[in-house]
Amino acid sequence: MTVLAEGDNKEEYTANLLLNYIKEEKLNNIIGKKVKDILDINTEEVFKSDNERATFLKIKIDDLANAAKNIRLRIDSIHHIEPAALDEEFFSKAFPNKEVKDEKSLREHVAKKIELSHERDEKMVFRMQVMKAIVEKIKIDLPDNFIKRYLLDSDNQEYNLENIEDKYEEAKKSILYQLIEDKVSKDGEIKVDRVEVVQYIKDYIISSYFGVGYQNELSSEEDAQVTKMANDMAAKSENVKNAFENLMTEKIITEFQKRINPTIKKVTFEEFIESLQDKPTIKKENKTKN
Numbered sequence: 001m002t003v004l005a006e007g008d009n010k011e012e013y014t015a016n017l018l019l020n021y022i023k024e025e026k027l028n029n030i031i032g033k034k035v036k037d038i039l040d041i042n043t044e045e046v047f048k049s050d051n052e053r054a055t056f057l058k059i060k061i062d063d064l065a066n067a068a069k070n071i072r073l074r075i076d077s078i079h080h081i082e083p084a085a086l087d088e089e090f091f092s093k094a095f096p097n098k099e100v101k102d103e104k105s106l107r108e109h110v111a112k113k114i115e116l117s118h119e120r121d122e123k124m125v126f127r128m129q130v131m132k133a134i135v136e137k138i139k140i141d142l143p144d145n146f147i148k149r150y151l152l153d154s155d156n157q158e159y160n161l162e163n164i165e166d167k168y169e170e171a172k173k174s175i176l177y178q179l180i181e182d183k184v185s186k187d188g189e190i191k192v193d194r195v196e197v198v199q200y201i202k203d204y205i206i207s208s209y210f211g212v213g214y215q216n217e218l219s220s221e222e223d224a225q226v227t228k229m230a231n232d233m234a235a236k237s238e239n240v241k242n243a244f245e246n247l248m249t250e251k252i253i254t255e256f257q258k259r260i261n262p263t264i265k266k267v268t269f270e271e272f273i274e275s276l277q278d279k280p281t282i283k284k285e286n287k288t289k290n
Contacts, residue, residue, distance in 0.1 A: 001075050007040075008068035013058065017073070021052040039073040113211065118269065123253045125276065130256050131177050140176055144168070147175065181252050188255045192247045194234075200243045202230035 005012040022030060026046045033039060047053040054061045057068060084090045091100050100109045148168060151159040159167060184190070205226050206218065218226065233239045267275065 001039075001073050001077075004072045004074055006072045007070045009071045010068075014076070015056055015058065017056060021048060021056065022046055023048055033075055035075055035078060037075050039075065040070070041073065042070055043067065044069055118272070122272070123250070126262065127249070127253050127256065130260065131180060134180055135173070135176050140179065142172060142175065144172070147172065181248075184252050184255050185248065188252075190248065190251045190255060192244050192251070196247055197240055197243045198230050198234045200247050201233050201239060202226055204243075205229050205233075 001015060001017055003009055003013050003015055017030075019027065019030070023046060026041075029041075029046075030039065043053050043057065047056065050061050050064055053067070054064055057064075059067055086103050086106075088101070091102070091106070094100075095106075095109070098109065100106050148164055151168075151171060152161065152164060159171075209226075210218070210222075234243075
């Protein structure tokens with residue numbers, strides 16, 4: 001429909017008014033309208049939440065205080081959305097070239113995607129637990145006073161005389177972890193090359209745009225487009241640095257797994273969270289920039 005440049009609205013634009021955005025008591029004023037009908041609404045009263053209102057008005061929630069309140073709409077088209085039947089036609093269209101043929105295989109497919117989406121969290125928690133165990137078992141003495149002076153003299157604005165004592169333990173832990181990872185990468189002869197960096201960026205793009213686990217499910221045209229995007233992004237040194245660091249972390253985790261041979265136990269997401277009694281911080285993955 002078209003939001004007309006009348007009332008509180010100063011500029012005409014098109015928008016989609018979804019009935020599930022509307023409060024139930026306000027639906028009677030909308031249902032039954034036809035194409036080309038004019039509809040006057042109070043945006044503060046008809047929408048279920050600020051999020052729905054902001055989405056319809058195409059603004060940020062923070063800007064709602066100054067947003068149009070009374071607006072006039074012209075209905076340009078009406079669409080009905082109905083749940084699709086879970087039949088062979090639906091699965092062939094929704095999951096081409098996949099072994100998803102019925103509701104059972106659909107649930108298995110979705111469960112696998114969910115597992116993949118949490119895989120990095122699992123690895124990072126494992127990494128933190130291994131690091132903590134190593135630090136507790138092997139006492140590594142660091143020149144505390146020297147490191148404090150270094151942190152204060154560096155260009156890092158995070159540290160000053162007022163907070164250095166409070167923040168030092170966390171900084172010290174980061175240094176210890178880095179020393180451990182450097183030792184593991186050296187002993188394991190872990191390296192990352194340019195091809196791996198570009199592939200990592202490509203996988204990152206695919207996960208961002210298509211979802212986790214779709215690396216082998218793109219058409220040749222989609223794959224070519226993503227490859228070009230990856231090469232363009234790999235031209236920026238910051239993207240290469242972030243990809244390199246994440247790849248090194250992944251390879252170090254793999255090296256830990258080979259040396260420790262941990263027992264794998266399947267749990268629900270809630271059980272996974274509850275198991276983190278010490279609540280180790282999950283390292284956020286470095287993001288690439290377009």
